[in-house]
Amino acid sequence: MLKVASYNMRKAIGTDRRRRPERILDVLAEIDADIVALQEADRRFGTRAAVLTPHLLAEHSDYQAVPVAVRAASMGWHGNVLLVRKSATILDAEPIHLPALEPRGAVRADVRVDGREVRVVGMHLDLSGLWRRRQGKAVLDHLDAAQHKLPAVMMGDLNEWRTAAGCLQDFARGHRIAETGPSFHARRPVGRLDRIMVTPDLTIADCGVHMSAAARVASDHLPIWALLR
Numbered sequence: 001m002l003k004v005a006s007y008n009m010r011k012a013i014g015t016d017r018r019r020r021p022e023r024i025l026d027v028l029a030e031i032d033a034d035i036v037a038l039q040e041a042d043r044r045f046g047t048r049a050a051v052l053t054p055h056l057l058a059e060h061s062d063y064q065a066v067p068v069a070v071r072a073a074s075m076g077w078h079g080n081v082l083l084v085r086k087s088a089t090i091l092d093a094e095p096i097h098l099p100a101l102e103p104r105g106a107v108r109a110d111v112r113v114d115g116r117e118v119r120v121v122g123m124h125l126d127l128s129g130l131w132r133r134r135q136g137k138a139v140l141d142h143l144d145a146a147q148h149k150l151p152a153v154m155m156g157d158l159n160e161w162r163t164a165a166g167c168l169q170d171f172a173r174g175h176r177i178a179e180t181g182p183s184f185h186a187r188r189p190v191g192r193l194d195r196i197m198v199t200p201d202l203t204i205a206d207c208g209v210h211m212s213a214a215a216r217v218a219s220d221h222l223p224i225w226a227l228l229r
Contacts, residue, residue: 001205002113002228005033006122006155006194008184008221011040011079012051015187015217021052023218025061031210031225034085034113036063037122037155041081042074044103050075062086066093066109078105080122080156088113096142098135100126106139110150118202119143123156129166132159136167140174153228155196157221163192171197178207180224186216196226203229 007028012021028036042048048071057063065075066082067090075081077095084090089112096106106123121139125132136158143152154175160166171177178196182189189209198204207226215222 002035002116002118003033003225004035004120004153004155004196004228005031005210005223005225006037006157006196007223008039008124008157008194008219009041009051010219010221011043013219015220020218021056022060023214024052025056027210027212027215027218027223028061028063030212030214031223033225034088035111035120035153036083037120038076038081038083039122039124039157040079041076042079044079047071047073049073066090066107068093068095068107068109070095077107078103078124080105080107080124082107082109082120082122084109084111085113091117096121096139098138100131100135101128102126104135106156108142117150119150119152121152121154123154123158125156125158125160125167127159132167133170136170140170151201152199153196153202157193158195159193161191161193168195175199176202176204178204178226180207180226181209183209183222183224184220186220186222189222194221194224196224198228205229
């Protein structure tokens with residue numbers, strides 16, 4: 001079994017409007033996933049510095065960040081970060097350039113966890129439906145173009161309010177979509193903006209939204225998770 005999670009951490013600004021990165025790490029410890037896709041993990045302006053500093057990860061978590069950053073102070077690509085356990089092996093990684101009017105991106109990594117290899121994509125798609133579909137197609141084309149095929153997990157904040165249309169319709173053609181439930185807004189979740197999708201060679205054994213007291217205050221999104229076989 002492999003546990004994955006996706007979390008829009010909103011630059012660690014909670015529903016109390018305070019920036020406290022340590023709360024994000026507390027929530028991740030509660031979930032205890034093998035692989036985590038984070039969105040909005042870097043500051044948006046200036047040097048795009050990482051909100052979860054290398055010291056915080058090294059000293060206060062069981063995770064390492066997949067090296068995809070282009071900027072020296074960043075951890076990810078346009079705020080997208082993949083975290084894997086320190087015991088995992090990162091086989092390959094790269095940012096995925098997405099067509100966009102505003103800064104958007106995705107990241108891809110091949111990881112070995114407990115002897116199993118899996119391909120993971122983390123993404124944060126546009127607010128515009130037209131651009132979301134273009135970006136989703138770019139992610140799917142990127143996976144299709146890979147010469148070395150692996151079981152794949154795609155997850156992130158898709159910004160898609162509809163349940164069976166737009167980019168979700170495109171992803172669903174060749175992937176299973178976990179029925180995790182609504183994750184936005186954290187105080188009163190009604191929107192299923194955050195999604196986990198897997199290739200047919202992976203089975204979704206269980207999934208859900210992490211609704212702890214800590215998660216309800218740490219960000220405006222709740223994290224979602226899935227157990228994969």
